[in-house]
Amino acid sequence: MPCGPDIGLNSATLQPRAVTGFRHDRSAPAAFEDLRHCFDARSLAREPCGLFCRQAGDVTNVLSRLTRYFRSPAYLLMGLVLSMSIAGVWLLVTNVTQIRASLPIEVLHRDRELADLLYEVSRLEALLDRVRLGDTEIDNRDLRLAVGEVRIRLSDRPGAFGGDLGRELESLHGRIHTTLAALDSTLRGSSPAILRAIPAYFDDVVAQRRALRALSISASDATMAQAAEQGDALSRLYSRTTVVIGLLGAFGLSLLQLLNLQRRVIRRQEAAEKEVRQLSFFDPLTGLANRRTLTERLRHALAVHARQHLHGALLFIDLDHFKTLNETRGHAFGDQLLREVARRLVDCVPDAATIARLGGDEFVVMLEDIGPTPEAAARQAESVARAILDALNQTYLLADDETHSTPSIGIALFDAQGEQVDELLKRADLAMYQAKEAGRNTLRFFDPVIQQRVREQSELEADLRRGLRDGQFSLRYQAQFDREGRAVGAEALVRWRHPFKGMVPPADFIPLAESSGLILPLGRWVMRAACRELKAWQLHDATRGLTMAVNVSARQFRHSDFVAEVEAVLHETGAPPSLLKLEITESLLLEDADEVIARMRCLRQLGVSFAIDDFGTGYSSLAYLKRLPLSQLKIDRSFVRDVLTDSNDAAIARTVIGLGRSLGLQVVGEGVETAEQHAFLLSHGCDAFQGFLLGKPVPDLRDALLARTLPAGTTASVLS
Ligand SMILES: Nc1nc2c(ncn2[C@@H]2O[C@@H]3COP(=O)(O)O[C@H]4[C@@H](O)[C@H](n5cnc6c(=O)[nH]c(N)nc65)O[C@@H]4COP(=O)(O)O[C@H]3[C@H]2O)c(=O)[nH]1
Numbered sequence: 001m002p003c004g005p006d007i008g009l010n011s012a013t014l015q016p017r018a019v020t021g022f023r024h025d026r027s028a029p030a031a032f033e034d035l036r037h038c039f040d041a042r043s044l045a046r047e048p049c050g051l052f053c054r055q056a057g058d059v060t061n062v063l064s065r066l067t068r069y070f071r072s073p074a075y076l077l078m079g080l081v082l083s084m085s086i087a088g089v090w091l092l093v094t095n096v097t098q099i100r101a102s103l104p105i106e107v108l109h110r111d112r113e114l115a116d117l118l119y120e121v122s123r124l125e126a127l128l129d130r131v132r133l134g135d136t137e138i139d140n141r142d143l144r145l146a147v148g149e150v151r152i153r154l155s156d157r158p159g160a161f162g163g164d165l166g167r168e169l170e171s172l173h174g175r176i177h178t179t180l181a182a183l184d185s186t187l188r189g190s191s192p193a194i195l196r197a198i199p200a201y202f203d204d205v206v207a208q209r210r211a212l213r214a215l216s217i218s219a220s221d222a223t224m225a226q227a228a229e230q231g232d233a234l235s236r237l238y239s240r241t242t243v244v245i246g247l248l249g250a251f252g253l254s255l256l257q258l259l260n261l262q263r264r265v266i267r268r269q270e271a272a273e274k275e276v277r278q279l280s281f282f283d284p285l286t287g288l289a290n291r292r293t294l295t296e297r298l299r300h301a302l303a304v305h306a307r308q309h310l311h312g313a314l315l316f317i318d319l320d321h322f323k324t325l326n327e328t329r330g331h332a333f334g335d336q337l338l339r340e341v342a343r344r345l346v347d348c349v350p351d352a353a354t355i356a357r358l359g360g361d362e363f364v365v366m367l368e369d370i371g372p373t374p375e376a377a378a379r380q381a382e383s384v385a386r387a388i389l390d391a392l393n394q395t396y397l398l399a400d401d402e403t404h405s406t407p408s409i410g411i412a413l414f415d416a417q418g419e420q421v422d423e424l425l426k427r428a429d430l431a432m433y434q435a436k437e438a439g440r441n442t443l444r445f446f447d448p449v450i451q452q453r454v455r456e457q458s459e460l461e462a463d464l465r466r467g468l469r470d471g472q473f474s475l476r477y478q479a480q481f482d483r484e485g486r487a488v489g490a491e492a493l494v495r496w497r498h499p500f501k502g503m504v505p506p507a508d509f510i511p512l513a514e515s516s517g518l519i520l521p522l523g524r525w526v527m528r529a530a531c532r533e534l535k536a537w538q539l540h541d542a543t544r545g546l547t548m549a550v551n552v553s554a555r556q557f558r559h560s561d562f563v564a565e566v567e568a569v570l571h572e573t574g575a576p577p578s579l580l581k582l583e584i585t586e587s588l589l590l591e592d593a594d595e596v597i598a599r600m601r602c603l604r605q606l607g608v609s610f611a612i613d614d615f616g617t618g619y620s621s622l623a624y625l626k627r628l629p630l631s632q633l634k635i636d637r638s639f640v641r642d643v644l645t646d647s648n649d650a651a652i653a654r655t656v657i658g659l660g661r662s663l664g665l666q667v668v669g670e671g672v673e674t675a676e677q678h679a680f681l682l683s684h685g686c687d688a689f690q691g692f693l694l695g696k697p698v699p700d701l702r703d704a705l706l707a708r709t710l711p712a713g714t715t716a717s718v719l720s
Pocket residue numbers: 478492493494505506507510526551552553583613614637670671672673690691692693697
């Protein structure tokens with residue numbers, strides 16, 4: 001059965017694709033319908049699949065509507081009739097105009113005869129003028145010729161025009177003819193006789209000229225009318241033929257145009273649909289399936305596997321150190337690498353697999369029906385994962401440069417247990433992190449024990465939020481004593497009383513609070529509560545002047561508002577800043593040490609002092625230690641615990657004490673449980689002590705100190 005792209009678009013999309021990772025299908029009709037629904041342009045507009053998707057969806061919508069109109073026979077017919085009418089009218093108008101344009105030629109032709117006549121008459125006039133003026137050089141012969149010419153011109157003229165004008169011309173012609181005859185006979189005589197004949201002729205000629213002129217104009221109209229009549233008949237004939245031909249032509253043309261337009265519209269619609277589909281279901285960078293498609297296909301696969309008792313696997317692949325590579329070599333380089341990884345994945349996983357890119361450097365391969373038993377499926381999944389490890393370990397030649405990149409792969413199996421999509425993805429992701437922790441460039445299967453832990457953690461996180469909201473936290477204070485056994489300060493330690501689980505130790509929830517970011521509100525609460533208590537201590541002799549040490553986690557300290565918050569709390573509570581001591585860990589200096597030091601100095605200026613907690617367990621850079629505005633080092637209780645039994649721990653404890661002394665810092669031994677440990681630290685010059693031997697964390701330090709009896713100058717007794 002075809003798969004993936006068969007989302008009801010067109011047959012071309014039904015074909016298996018080379019790079020999409022869709023090369024096999026077991027889609028059920030339900031999933032098919034889901035995908036079809038997903039493709040709907042309107043639903044796309046509602047989905048957060050990006051502005052382009054929405055625009056493309058709109059375009060598709062408009063185009064598909066347009067195409068629907070063209071596909072409708074009624075609209076097609078209307079369009080045809082309309083375009084045929086327009087074309088017919090256009091052809092008719094063009095033809096009639098052409099016929100009319102040819103008429104003046106005929107008219108002009110006839111008018112030329114009249115013009116010739118007028119010319120001959122005016123020539124005769126000129127000759128007669130000259131005779132009148134006594135030009136004796138005029139030869140009778142010339143006059144005779146001119147008279148003869150005019151007569152010839154006039155000979156057939158009257159019959160040439162019908163109507164009143166024709167009759168008028170005929171009478172005029174008669175008179176001129178008579179005059180000309182008289183003139184002619186006169187011309188046979190002497191010149192003076194000519195002169196006598198001229199006036200009569202001349203009048204006639206003038207009248208004739210006027211008549212001819214009028215006639216000429218009217219004749220043009222008459223000719224025009226006549227020609228127009230002929231033209232109309234002709235145009236009728238033309239019109240019928242040309243309209244039929246025009247309409248047929250227009251019909252053919254319109255049909256062709258419509259077909260062409262429809263083809264273009266369909267082509268554009270298909271292109272837009274393809275683009276929308278590509279953006280909605282595939283990763284634009286690699287052409288692999290995207291998260292949405294993977295989720296759909298995984299949901300479908302889980303249903304099928306549960307129903308048919310099949311076994312499949314999800315492989316979560318993450319490139320090791322991709323972030324660093326991307327940042328140092330540039331994003332274009334990173335993109336190239338991702339494309340190449342996609343290509344290699346397509347090459348090395350079985351054809352039936354679905355390959356997807358979730359984003360960044362995270363890829364997922366889904367293997368379906370890969371074994372009859374979980375064990376067989378695990379073996380098959382492992383062999384595919386090893387093939388992927390091999391392929392992605394090969395050197396990459398990118399931008400003419402050889403690069404090496406490795407993946408970490410997490411594998412989660414699925415079968416008839418009815419796993420959920422998110423759950424399964426989380427499992428594979430978790431397993432991938434296990435692979436990272438195991439040293440990277442390796443694979444790990446999902447471990448249910450880890451999964452259980454993760455689940456508990458997420459429940460605890462939710463409880464932590466509720467605890468903060470419902471005020472389930474409180475502080476305990478553990479006193480610190482100097483070499484003479486006098487209380488010199490105390491450390492504030494947070495406690496969580498869970499409504500069902502009872503007291504939850506900080507070691508169980510502080511790391512979770514740090515990873516979830518809840519340490520910020522929790523830390524603020526601790527700071528305010530401790531400062532309020534510190535202020536209260538100033539009211540009693542037993543506690544006045546004691547320092548209050550508050551633990552500050554790295555995340556809390558790095559928060560941009562931290563300094564301002566501490567200042568505000570000091571101001572708000574009225575606690576003396578010089579008695580507030582912030583306990584930070586060495587790990588804080590691992591990143592951006594200069595910024596940390598600058599911040600410490602700001603707080604130091606307020607009067608706040610610093611102690612390094614758990615000293616010796618972490619970074620311990622002496623170079624930084626010198627630059628920090630510190631007042632105290634705390635020897636970690638793990639060293640104190642074994643100080644009498646482990647020579648290394650004893651050496652570390654001695655070294656820390658010596659270091660503190662040489663740097664002018666006070667050294668506090670933490671976790672002192674026995675008098676021997678206390679004696680050891682005391683003998684090596686430790687300045688202060690904290691531990692169950694001297695006092696456990698208590699809610700009310702004043703009461704605890706008052707209840708305590710200490711023989712002056714001796715070791716402190718244990719507070720219960
Ligand atoms: N075995 C033994 N333990 C002793 C002895 N004396 C003191 N302790 C325990 O040692 C821890 C000292 O605190 P820490 O090193 O700052 O270690 C603290 C600190 O890192 C963190 N923490 C506690 N409160 C806060 C807080 O308000 N904010 C932050 N950020 N961390 C806190 O939780 C850690 C554990 O705190 P706690 O469970 O209260 O554990 C406390 C204290 O109860 C002893 O003689 N023997």
